[in-house]
Amino acid sequence: MGFSSRRPALAIAAAVGLVLSAAACGTDDSGGKSTADCGAYEQYEGHDGTSVEIYSSIREIEDERLQQSWEEFEECTGIDIEHEGSGEFEAQLPVRVDGGNAPDIAFIPQPGLIQRFAASGKAKPVSADTKTMAEANYTADWLRYGSVDGTLYGAPLGSNVKSFVWYSPTMFAEKGWQVPKSWDELLKLSDTIAADGTKPWCVGIESGDATGWPMTDWVEDMVLRVASPEVYDQWVNHEIAFNDPRIAESLDQAGRILKNEKYVNGGFGGVKSISTTSFQEAGVPITQGKCALHRQASFYANQWPENTKVAEDGDVFAFYFPAVDPSKGEPVLGGGEFVVAFADRPEVQAVQTYLASGLHANSRAKIGDWVSANKELETANVANPIDRLSVEILQNPQTVFRFDASDVMPASVGAGTFWRGMVDWVNGNDTKGVLDGIESSWPK
Structure with a gap:
């Protein structure tokens, strides 16, 4: 469109300003002929020679693609966008x-x-x-x-x-495994993969100062599935306590995978290796045949090794993180x-x-x-x-x-005690103690 x-x-x-647009955008910085169609940018003109600084968490290849996306805008408007991506952004x-x-x-x-x-x-x-x-x-x-x-x-x-599970279509075809349609089927598949001699799941939550955030996504997806979207909203808005029994049940359900030594951590070690495995590298063992499943968002497409084909018949693809009861709807976290x-x-x-x-x-x-x-x-x-x-x-x-949820909650909780609490939880602390601690940190 x-x-x-x-x-x-x-x-x-x-249309009427074609000549003016050509004059404004007729050459690029090197004096060569521009190919930009600057007519589309007329409403942004009048700021030639200015600069705008942008700060974000976007780095490496994503940073390069981001800067490429506004090159024509810069050329046509004369605004220089200076982007800085940082791993310590938060x-x-x-x-x-x-x-x-x-x-x-x-x-x-x-x-x-x-x-x-x-x-x-x-x-x-x-x-x-x-x-x-x-x-x-x-x-x-x-x-x-x-x-x-x-x-x-x-x-x-x-x-x-965020409600995706990455896998290898080739591995599934070779082993005769089927994409699960419910939470119970996902657990049965995990048992089948473990019995085959492969750790079914690879997980990583290390992310510099933001370590722990990938685990909060697991919890949020489980609250949507084990409780309901309505309970999720109440939890986010602190209309129910962070340590409400329904939240504890959801976290314990996540623990059936994340705290199961039979299931994790393919390619890296046991359960405790989760907190020291970077989220960028966490899914890579799928491409090495060392694990079969990695729950992570759509943006993980940027993290696969170079030349990895993402497709239904490719090296990796993803399926919807299944609902506990699909008949009650399929919630999506994002x-x-x-x-x-x-x-x-x-x-x-x-x-x-x-x-x-x-x-x-x-x-x-x-x-x-x-x-x-x-x-x-x-x-x-x-x-x-x-x-x-x-x-x-x-x-x-x-x-x-x-x-x-962690992004909507007060930052001191969502980007603070929730992140840290999930690290403590996966490293062995009990559900009640972790949730009680996060609840006590909620701003009064």
Whole structure:
């Protein structure tokens, strides 16, 4: 669809301003001929020679792809976007903001952190143009996660579906294993794989200062399945205690896999190796035949070794993390980043608006391995089959979707005691003690 929802006036302006656009975008930085169609960027012009600093957790190949996605925008508008990705983003962003060294824009994956910055007056409400763009391209649920007290502070950007289990189609075909359709079938499959002499699961939750977050995803998926989406909402909003019996039951169900020495940790060791195995490397043993299953989000497509084919008949693929009772529906856990500004200069607002557009969503999707809930994103531009499936799920109005709980909870819990508590739990602490500790840390 590209950016087909642009206002008619913008399309007219693009036509009558063709000569001006050619003059503005006729050459690239090296003096050569530009191939950019700058007509689509007219609403962002007028900021030539400015720069905008963006800070995020996006690194390595994802960083390269992100910067490639806005190259044409930079060429046509004259705005230089300077992106810094950091593995210590979650810990360092509050330090920078509180210390008066905030970036112009941050890609924040935790709505709870957005609330913190809005309450302190450090985050800036989006401009009218950004608000219009975001409201046109995202559902009310997504906008709610980026809002505080009805004011939009963060326009959605990338998204992900977390309720996936990665596996090797080749291994399954050779062994005669079938993709499970329920939680009980998943456990039976795990027993079958273990009896074959392979640790069925490989898991890793090490992530620098953010160590523990992949385990919170396990818990959240289980709360949605063992309890219900309604109980999940009550838990996230602290309308029920963090140590409610239904949450404890959900964590114990996750423990049937994660604390089972027969099941984990393929390619790395036993249960305690989970906390020291990086989440980036955790699924790799599937490609080596050392494990069979890895529960991780759609974005894990970026972590497979180079030349790994992701497809139903490829080296790796994924299936939906099955519901306990599929007849009661199939809930989906997901997350995403929000584009939050700490400065309100015109060029910053222009970048924020552009990043909420279908123009950027499709530009980034064409490069590969990226998902967004942006309604203007065409699935034809999403080559990776897992990403395409994720987009279809996100755009389906019937999907029972819930945002990652740890990202919505107050940051001191969701990105603090919850993360640390899950490390303690997988390393041997009991369910009650861990949940009691997290509950006691909830801000009064």
